[in-house]
Amino acid sequence: MLRRGLTPAACLAACLLVGGRARADGPVDPSELSGIERPATRGSEPATAVANLMLWPFRLVVDLIFLATGTAGGLLENEQIVPRARDFFFSRGGELGVFPTVFLETGLHPSIGVRLIASVEPYAATVRAGYGGPDDNVVEYRMRLSSRVGFPAVMSLEGYHDRRTGLGYLGVGQTPETDPRNQFRNGPGVGVFRERRERIVAGFGLRPLADVEVLLSSSLTQRYVDDPLDLEVGPTLPQVFFPSSIPGAFRTTRIVYSEVALRIDSRISRNGVATGVLLEGYGGTAQGILREPSRFMRTGFQAAAFLPFIRRSTVLSPRIVMDGLISSEDGEVPFRELPGQPSFRGFDNRRDYVSAVASLDYRWYLMRFLAARLFVDVARVSPSVSELRLDNLRWATGLGFDLHTSTSELGRIAVAGSPEGFHFLFTLGVPAGFGDRQHRD
Amino acid sequence: MRARRTFSCLCLVLVAVGAACAHYRPARFAAHPPVTDAHDDGPIPIPRWRWIPEPVYLSEVYLHRPLRETLDLSPRPEAADVNSFDEVPRSTWYAPPAVDVGAMARGPDSPGLPRAPFTVLAEPPFGFSSGAFLISDSRGYRYEIAVDVQDRPEMRTAAAAIGARLVWALGIPTAPVSIIKVNAEDFWRSEGSTREVAEILKSGSPPVLGYYRVAALSWPPGVLLGYAPESGVRGDDPNDLIPHENRRTLRALKVFASWMALDGLGPAKTVDRYVGAPGEGHVVHYFVGLDEALGTSAVVRTTDPPPGEGGGSPFVRLLTLGLARNPAPAPTQIEVPAVGQLENDLDPGGFAPPLPYEPADRLQAADGYWAAKRIAPLSPAHIALAIDAGKISDRRAQRTIQLALEARRKKVLAYWFDRVTPIELLAVLGSKVALRDEAVHWGLVPPDVTDYRIDFLTGGGERIGAPIVLHPRAASVVLTLPVASIDAARDYLVMQITARRGKRILPRAFELHLKMGGDKLVVLGIRH
Numbered sequence: 001m002l003r004r005g006l007t008p009a010a011c012l013a014a015c016l017l018v019g020g021r022a023r024a025d026g027p028v029d030p031s032e033l034s035g036i037e038r039p040a041t042r043g044s045e046p047a048t049a050v051a052n053l054m055l056w057p058f059r060l061v062v063d064l065i066f067l068a069t070g071t072a073g074g075l076l077e078n079e080q081i082v083p084r085a086r087d088f089f090f091s092r093g094g095e096l097g098v099f100p101t102v103f104l105e106t107g108l109h110p111s112i113g114v115r116l117i118a119s120v121e122p123y124a125a126t127v128r129a130g131y132g133g134p135d136d137n138v139v140e141y142r143m144r145l146s147s148r149v150g151f152p153a154v155m156s157l158e159g160y161h162d163r164r165t166g167l168g169y170l171g172v173g174q175t176p177e178t179d180p181r182n183q184f185r186n187g188p189g190v191g192v193f194r195e196r197r198e199r200i201v202a203g204f205g206l207r208p209l210a211d212v213e214v215l216l217s218s219s220l221t222q223r224y225v226d227d228p229l230d231l232e233v234g235p236t237l238p239q240v241f242f243p244s245s246i247p248g249a250f251r252t253t254r255i256v257y258s259e260v261a262l263r264i265d266s267r268i269s270r271n272g273v274a275t276g277v278l279l280e281g282y283g284g285t286a287q288g289i290l291r292e293p294s295r296f297m298r299t300g301f302q303a304a305a306f307l308p309f310i311r312r313s314t315v316l317s318p319r320i321v322m323d324g325l326i327s328s329e330d331g332e333v334p335f336r337e338l339p340g341q342p343s344f345r346g347f348d349n350r351r352d353y354v355s356a357v358a359s360l361d362y363r364w365y366l367m368r369f370l371a372a373r374l375f376v377d378v379a380r381v382s383p384s385v386s387e388l389r390l391d392n393l394r395w396a397t398g399l400g401f402d403l404h405t406s407t408s409e410l411g412r413i414a415v416a417g418s419p420e421g422f423h424f425l426f427t428l429g430v431p432a433g434f435g436d437r438q439h440r441d
Numbered sequence: 442m443r444a445r446r447t448f449s450c451l452c453l454v455l456v457a458v459g460a461a462c463a464h465y466r467p468a469r470f471a472a473h474p475p476v477t478d479a480h481d482d483g484p485i486p487i488p489r490w491r492w493i494p495e496p497v498y499l500s501e502v503y504l505h506r507p508l509r510e511t512l513d514l515s516p517r518p519e520a521a522d523v524n525s526f527d528e529v530p531r532s533t534w535y536a537p538p539a540v541d542v543g544a545m546a547r548g549p550d551s552p553g554l555p556r557a558p559f560t561v562l563a564e565p566p567f568g569f570s571s572g573a574f575l576i577s578d579s580r581g582y583r584y585e586i587a588v589d590v591q592d593r594p595e596m597r598t599a600a601a602a603i604g605a606r607l608v609w610a611l612g613i614p615t616a617p618v619s620i621i622k623v624n625a626e627d628f629w630r631s632e633g634s635t636r637e638v639a640e641i642l643k644s645g646s647p648p649v650l651g652y653y654r655v656a657a658l659s660w661p662p663g664v665l666l667g668y669a670p671e672s673g674v675r676g677d678d679p680n681d682l683i684p685h686e687n688r689r690t691l692r693a694l695k696v697f698a699s700w701m702a703l704d705g706l707g708p709a710k711t712v713d714r715y716v717g718a719p720g721e722g723h724v725v726h727y728f729v730g731l732d733e734a735l736g737t738s739a740v741v742r743t744t745d746p747p748p749g750e751g752g753g754s755p756f757v758r759l760l761t762l763g764l765a766r767n768p769a770p771a772p773t774q775i776e777v778p779a780v781g782q783l784e785n786d787l788d789p790g791g792f793a794p795p796l797p798y799e800p801a802d803r804l805q806a807a808d809g810y811w812a813a814k815r816i817a818p819l820s821p822a823h824i825a826l827a828i829d830a831g832k833i834s835d836r837r838a839q840r841t842i843q844l845a846l847e848a849r850r851k852k853v854l855a856y857w858f859d860r861v862t863p864i865e866l867l868a869v870l871g872s873k874v875a876l877r878d879e880a881v882h883w884g885l886v887p888p889d890v891t892d893y894r895i896d897f898l899t900g901g902g903e904r905i906g907a908p909i910v911l912h913p914r915a916a917s918v919v920l921t922l923p924v925a926s927i928d929a930a931r932d933y934l935v936m937q938i939t940a941r942r943g944k945r946i947l948p949r950a951f952e953l954h955l956k957m958g959g960d961k962l963v964v965l966g967i968r969h
Contacts, residue, residue: 027481027680035475035525035966040468052514059512062505312749314763364763365750368795369499372759405499
């Protein structure tokens with residue numbers, strides 16, 4: 001008679017097949033467990049296998065990007081690691097990890113790199129390096145010491161070096177081709193250049209209240225702009241502009257900049273459809289050192305509201321971002337220090353003393369941890385606040401998807417269209433909390 | 442021109458390869474007994490703590506995995522923790538008890554109820570979904586304590602105890618849960634603990650005669666290792682050889698969860714614990730969070746705000762900008778507060794965890810059938826005894842849960858027994874093979890509506906003679922093998938049985954692999 005709870009087959013196995021597997025030293029190997037010495041095959045399998053083989057490099061790239069660069073890299077900012085990667089690349093105690101990386105350390109050009117992370121509470125450090133050629137490389141380190149005595153505080157020290165080539169400069173102003181400050185040699189054009197940049201940032205962040213952050217930071221930035229090695233990519237800066245209209249080019253600029261920023265963010269989280277208000281203001285002074293004559297001040301603000309619209313999960317968020325640079329009377333400002341427009345989702349290729357970007361986003365809940373976004377941005381630069389006009393506005397509009405956790409944003413993918421063309425935006429990783437303002441440019 | 446020629450050649454090769462192999466060749470089983478114990482409990486050093494941060498999990502399940510699977514054309518692999526008889530051998534993931542009625546009433550071995558005074562520990566709780574704390578009783582045994590929700594006395598604690606008893610009966614390791622009465626004076630805090638026990642007790646349902654009803658989950662002595670990864674293996678556990686997404690025991694959790702109306706299936710529901718002295722123990726994998734069973738986490742209250750999101754599927758929401766109408770769901774009944782949102786009706790095929798869970802996503806028909814076979818032997822008496830473990834004072838609640846679990850059991854069995862040809866081998870006697878249709882056996886299908894087509898194949902997949910068609914009038918049938926098939930069995934014989942119920946042919950055939958061993962037939966393998 002069969003016992004309840006045991007299947008007939010199990011009983012049969014127990015009755016007919018005596019012996020079974022004797023206790024071995026280790027677990028039963030999966031191939032032995034199944035008892036299958038030759039798996040079943042179906043007609044379509046060889047064709048599938050060949051097709052799969054052809055897709056293998058793409059799968060490998062996806063795996064590498066996510067395991068080594070994408071997820072891990074983005075999450076390194078918060079010292080969080082993909083578990084599988086952790087098994088491969090971390091020391092047994094999990095305090096030290098090393099990741100090989102491809103592509104994303106220096107941009108979209110093929111490159112190889114490595115990331116190293118050390119994390120021993122409350123201290124954390126990351127080092128990343130990527131090499132895609134003599135003019136396409138990056139090295140960065142970040143050290144953090146966090147404290148929760150009284151209220152959250154973070155001290156950080158960061159170092160950065162990169163070399164990029166193929167960068168373009170249109171000149172200053174909203175319409176560089178007609179702006180009299182630009183002195184073109186042969187008519188308007190894009191001057192191509194390369195840049196070497198080194199930066200050290202020391203920061204201190206404090207969250208005295210749940211919604212309030214105070215950020216103090218000081219940086220030393222050194223830049224050197226010259227012609228790219230590959231002259232076929234386009235006309236160089238001196239081929240497009242007279243040198244007097246591109247201050248800061250072909251010499252090393254060294255600028256010390258100190259800033260205080262205040263941020264009030266009433267959203268309970270930074271996830272997809274949280275409502276609240278974000279206000280941020282900053283001001284800082286910059287001083288050239290070692291024969292660098294530049295002296296200027298930076299100031300600006302960002303104001304955004306995240307308003308429930310019809311439903312709790314549909315949020316309308318108008319935002320305005322203004323950045324300004326005030327130069328001393330006699331000091332020239334290197335063109336790479338002029339405010340750009342990193343918050344504009346079209347092409348960020350205008351620079352001037354004042355920049356304003358206004359945007360309107362509509363975000364709505366699609367499914368758990370995924371929100372959609374429609375947006376429109378308008379952007380304007382001008383020599384001064386009084387000269388800000390509504391004419392010649394540049395605009396960009398698009399659709400995107402935001403992946404978020406219950407507390408923070410995790411990734412964003414969007415397509416933006418503008419009269420200049422289409423722009424694909426992709427970010428992945430938890431944005432840093434404290435001290436991220438100086439990294440925007 | 443050259444590229445075109447290369448492409449044409451490649452297409453021709455593909456077509457030729459496909460044509461050359463355009464027939465089914467069955468698997469071949471080795472001639473040795475089925476493995477009945479995976480022996481994955483060998484001594485190992487204590488593995489390290491494992492935690493899956495939410496951002497990492499979400500990026501993995503929503504970005505990396507979909508992208509990778511799109512680029513992978515190979516079929517999803519069948520479960521890898523299955524022996525030659527299509528059964529899951531005993532392991533640290535699966536430990537089926539002998540579930541007679543007495544055993545069901547007694548439940549699993551445990552140190553019994555916790556004994557006061559209790560020391561509240563600082564360590565985080567893992568056995569319940571939320572609102573719990575860890576204690577050590579006067580004997581040093583560790584328990585997790587959870588309270589009821591305020592407006593639903595007995596609901597959550599009862600669900601935890603009933604769910605634990607049912608899961609244990611299904612063979613999935615879980616920590617036993619018992620119901621006890623406590624008061625705030627029974628607890629004192631250890632150094633480092635910040636849990637305000639009095640406040641937690643007050644946050645639950647009101648006390649009766651000064652005593653609060655709580656659920657106590659008993660952890661065996663050992664070291665908590667965090668969540669079991671949903672994919673891959675624990676790299677630092679030499680016993681862990683089978684990728685978790687390919688474990689039938691984990692895939693089957695989706696079926697068990699659908700039966701028990703368990704919400705939140707995911708990595709947080711599987712907790713690893715090192716059991717034994719350091720260096721001499723091994724990892725046991727526990728299924729936890731059963732306080733979310735029986736629809737307790739899906740209760741809709743009249744005070745709940747209307748849905749914040751737009752109605753429809755994600756695609757509809759995308760098109761309607763999230764503004765489509767989305768009426769509020771009907772509130773859960775309040776006449777029997779000990780019962781959550783537990784419906785008698787259920788769509789086992791449509792049931793899905795709230796977040797992608799890779800083992801559940803890889804559930805195949807054979808895995809679902811195996812899971813349904815685990816549920817089938819749990820009779821109304823077994824269910825009643827499990828409900829008894831919940832110590833529900835309201836007899837209406839007991840009755841409601843009993844009826845719901847029985848009705849849902851029938852739905853789950855009917856669905857999964859319909860995804861394969863649900864035949865089990867009873868015996869092989871000489872040249873006769875005794876088989877049983879489980880769907881008929883458990884009363885889900887009338888006995889005389891099914892035809893069985895039996896094909897005999899060689900090990901290479903060639904047919905032997907004409908197929909036999911049977912139309913039995915009972916659950917069991919005895920088939921005498923044709924002489925030609927017995928001759929073929931001297932090398933290797935595959936009996937392939939496909940059922941047709943009315944006009945519908947069941948999707949997967951049952952395969953019985955046989956070989957002559959001396960003068961009698963020996964069963965080498967079974968697949969559903």
